[in-house]
Amino acid sequence: xxxxxIHGMEVGANLAPxxxxxxxxxxLAAQQLRKINPTQLQLYTVQIDYARSVYASGAWFNAHPxxxxxxxxxxxxxxxxxxxxxxxxxxxxxxxxxxxxxxxGACVVYGxxxxxxxxxxxxxxxxxxxxxxxxxxFIDGFQGYSPSGxxxxxxxxxxxxxxxxxxxxxxxxxxLHTNFTTGTNAKKKKKxxxxxxxxxxxxxxxxxxxxxxxxxxxxxxGGSDGVLALQTYDAAHPxxxxxxxxxxxxxxxxxxxxxxxxxxxGAGDGDAYGIGFGYECASGGWLQAREDPDLAKxxxxxxxxxxxxxxxxxxxxxxxxxxxxxxxxxxxxxARVNTCxxxxxxxxxxxxxxxxxxxxxxxxxx
Numbered sequence: 001x002x003x004x005x006i007h008g009m010e011v012g013a014n015l016a017p018x019x020x021x022x023x024x025x026x027x028l029a030a031q032q033l034r035k036i037n038p039t040q041l042q043l044y045t046v047q048i049d050y051a052r053s054v055y056a057s058g059a060w061f062n063a064h065p066x067x068x069x070x071x072x073x074x075x076x077x078x079x080x081x082x083x084x085x086x087x088x089x090x091x092x093x094x095x096x097x098x099x100x101x102x103x104x105g106a107c108v109v110y111g112x113x114x115x116x117x118x119x120x121x122x123x124x125x126x127x128x129x130x131x132x133x134x135x136x137x138f139i140d141g142f143q144g145y146s147p148s149g150x151x152x153x154x155x156x157x158x159x160x161x162x163x164x165x166x167x168x169x170x171x172x173x174x175x176l177h178t179n180f181t182t183g184t185n186a187k188k189k190k191k192x193x194x195x196x197x198x199x200x201x202x203x204x205x206x207x208x209x210x211x212x213x214x215x216x217x218x219x220x221x222g223g224s225d226g227v228l229a230l231q232t233y234d235a236a237h238p239x240x241x242x243x244x245x246x247x248x249x250x251x252x253x254x255x256x257x258x259x260x261x262x263x264x265x266g267a268g269d270g271d272a273y274g275i276g277f278g279y280e281c282a283s284g285g286w287l288q289a290r291e292d293p294d295l296a297k298x299x300x301x302x303x304x305x306x307x308x309x310x311x312x313x314x315x316x317x318x319x320x321x322x323x324x325x326x327x328x329x330x331x332x333x334x335a336r337v338n339t340c341x342x343x344x345x346x347x348x349x350x351x352x353x354x355x356x357x358x359x360x361x362x363x364x365x366x
Contacts, residue, residue: 003272004041005033006138006193009054011044021056027132041135041191046125048169049141049153050079050091050107057124061108067117069109069165071156078106079153109153112168113161122172126179129190136180136191136213139173177211193243203237214270216243222255222262223337224311224327230266231305241270257351260294261339264323265306265315297321297343312361320344324358 012025023044030042051061051068061068069077079091091107111117125137154162173192180190194212203210215233233242244267246259256275263273273295300318307314313325326338340354348355 001037002040004043004135004191004193005030007042007044009045009052013054019054020059022054023056023128023132027128027134030132030134042133043136043138043191043193044128044134045138045140047110047141048112048139049109051110052091052107055124057121057128058107060120060124061110061117064116064120065108066111067114067120068111069113069117069153069157070111070161072158072161077109077153077156079109112166112172113164114168118168118172118175122175122179125176129180135189136193137176138193138195138216139212140195142194142196173211177209210237210240212240214241214243214272216245222259222325222339224262224308224313224325226259226262227266227306227313227325230263230268230271234266234268234271238268239270241272243272243274246273246275254351257341257349258325258337258339260349261323261325261341261351261354264299264317264321264341265313265325294341294343294349297345312366322358324354326354326357 007026007029009022011022011029013019013022015025015028026042026044033040033042046055046057051058053059053062065076071077110121112121128134129136154165157165177192180192191213192211193214193216195216196212217229230242230244233240244259244263246255260273263271267273298319299321303316303318305315306323311326311328313323313327315323317323321344322340322342324340324342337351338354338357339351340358341349342355342358343349350356
């Protein structure tokens with residue numbers, strides 16, 4: 001039913017080879033989905049931090065320590081489990097499928113500060129998308145990184161290594177963008193979606209091109225700062241888009257209601273909203289969320305941008321949908337943010353007293 005499917009690294013984990021070559025298994029899953037929805041984009045998840053052995057690319061980095069990140073003492077930077085029973089991102093011995101142990105230890109870190117590490121990261125992604133006919137990648141691991149900051153894997157590295165690693169990461173992302181947008185790949189329109197809480201990092205100020213096709217703004221609760229973030233991004237990159245993904249929420253709870261209202265207030269063409277998150281089909285969490293009736297209701301084009309008067313926000317759509325937010329006195333996400341969506345059929349999606357406040361102001365002609 002969706003326009004895109006983002007496959008995690010757990011796809012087909014118990015298929016031979018068990019807990020290995022996730023890229024190939026994603027390709028098999030993509031073939032199945034295309035039989036049902038031929039136009040659905042098939043993206044597979046990759047990371048910028050830990051080279052997990054569940055991927056063929058991760059196995060390559062395990063075998064090439066010279067292409068991995070080293071700390072100030074010259075030792076490989078590793079991610080180990082925090083306890084004997086807790087798995088962290090498939091970087092220990094405790095991840096299992098029924099009767100089959102995940103056979104690898106701690107994860108190494110991609111060596112973006114090395115020529116071989118940076119080039120292999122780009123090559124492995126490009127080759128996998130070509131070999132398994134995938135439409136692009138969803139890149140995870142940006143949380144904690146910025147062009148001027150040192151992410152969670154760099155704390156024990158020298159200053160020169162930190163600088164070289166971040167520069168190599170940036171160059172690698174642009175190289176992947178080039179691979180996906182030039183030559184034969186340009187016709188295939190392969191995509192790069194970056195999982196970043198806050199927006200797409202690096203865009204060319206002259207051309208407007210970003211290395212990411214779109215940015216996934218994860219764990220976004222809304223508020224007027226969220227509205228402004230969407231408006232600012234869309235104004236700077238009108239041909240791009242932001243995917244606002246709000247995981248770990250139930251339909252019609254407080255965060256869901258305010259985040260959807262804030263999205264409708266700030267969103268432009270090319271922006272998307274979604275909720276739900278889950279690793280296992282049996283739980284069905286994200287599948288149930290996809291059936292939320294609110295997300296299937298008619299919207300239509302906006303009558304114009306959101307109107308803000310003293311932090312009272314309003315917007316109306318062609319279908320008759322009205323959106324309201326009172327972000328006074330809290331301008332960001334918080335318990336006192338009051339929102340209301342009045343759908344075309346008259347039903348309401350409120351947070352706190354938003355719908356009551358909207359009705360009162362309407363009655364007063366405000």
